[in-house]
Amino acid sequence: MIRVLFFGQLKEQLECAALDLDAQSIATPSTLGTLLNYLQHAYPQWRDQLQDKSILGAINQTLVSSEHRLIDGDEVAFFPPVTGG
Amino acid sequence: MISVQFQDFDFGHEYQQLAANNSKDGAVVCFVGLVRDYNQAHSVTGLHLEHYPGMTHKALEDIVAEAKTRWSLGRVRIIHRVGDLGISDQIVFVGVTSRHREAAFAANQFIMDYLKNFAPFWKKELTVDGPRWVEAQTKDHAALSRWQSAEVAINQAKKSSNNEIVT
Numbered sequence: 559m560i561r562v563l564f565f566g567q568l569k570e571q572l573e574c575a576a577l578d579l580d581a582q583s584i585a586t587p588s589t590l591g592t593l594l595n596y597l598q599h600a601y602p603q604w605r606d607q608l609q610d611k612s613i614l615g616a617i618n619q620t621l622v623s624s625e626h627r628l629i630d631g632d633e634v635a636f637f638p639p640v641t642g643g
Numbered sequence: 644m645i646s647v648q649f650q651d652f653d654f655g656h657e658y659q660q661l662a663a664n665n666s667k668d669g670a671v672v673c674f675v676g677l678v679r680d681y682n683q684a685h686s687v688t689g690l691h692l693e694h695y696p697g698m699t700h701k702a703l704e705d706i707v708a709e710a711k712t713r714w715s716l717g718r719v720r721i722i723h724r725v726g727d728l729g730i731s732d733q734i735v736f737v738g739v740t741s742r743h744r745e746a747a748f749a750a751n752q753f754i755m756d757y758l759k760n761f762a763p764f765w766k767k768e769l770t771v772d773g774p775r776w777v778e779a780q781t782k783d784h785a786a787l788s789r790w791q792s793a794e795v796a797i798n799q800a801k802k803s804s805n806n807e808i809v810t
């Protein structure tokens with residue numbers, strides 16, 4: 559199982575805060591980038607938002623690039639550029 | 644110490660905590676960020692701050708750890724508020740102590756610059772025209788370059804010293 563979280567404006571646009579995916583359903587070898595592609599196909603209504611190049615991704619609470627490998631049990635998060643401080 | 648919290652903080656108390664029983668450090672630099680009434684061409688009436696609870700603390704810890712590799716620091720304190728805030732409310736506190744002022748000034752600014760770019764907080768402003776998500780600003784991203792160029796300089800210095808050792 560891979561848990562996927564969304565935050566900020568992206569969460570509002572997708573109307574989804576979290577979803578659980580069967581790790582088998584994503585292409586192998588799976589990376590953050592292939593997961594993003596998978597989501598665009600599985601949820602076509604999200605395609606425009608998920609194609610936004612400014613979206614950041616984290617695996618297990620650490621920012622990573624789209625090439626970063628995913629393994630079963632990971633927590634993945636997608637969110638817009640941060641605006642704290 | 645790092646806190647992410649709904650409640651306000653007391654600047655005087657935080658300063659005292661940094662300065663008390665700390666005779667080796669001669670410098671304390673504190674920064675406080677406040678909610679402005681005007682931002683990105685909108686009149687702001689309030690703010691909602693969202694964060695990624697599982698990641699926020701870790702991201703801030705990583706930033707402090709990185710700052711400590713660059714400067715010799717005494718104490719570091721970060722408080723970042725979340726939830727609903729009003730105009731002029733305190734949002735963030737960063738306090739740094741060091742033996743001399745240069746490290747405390749630089750590390751404080753470094754922590755704020757990195758927090759602005761890497762800590763998972765998102766601001767949603769309440770404006771007279773309705774709510775809007777604050778857009779990330781290129782100037783915050785550009786602010787990183789001053790630290791990255793320092794990093795490049797350090798790495799180059801390391802390389803040249805390594806070369807000297809090899810030769």
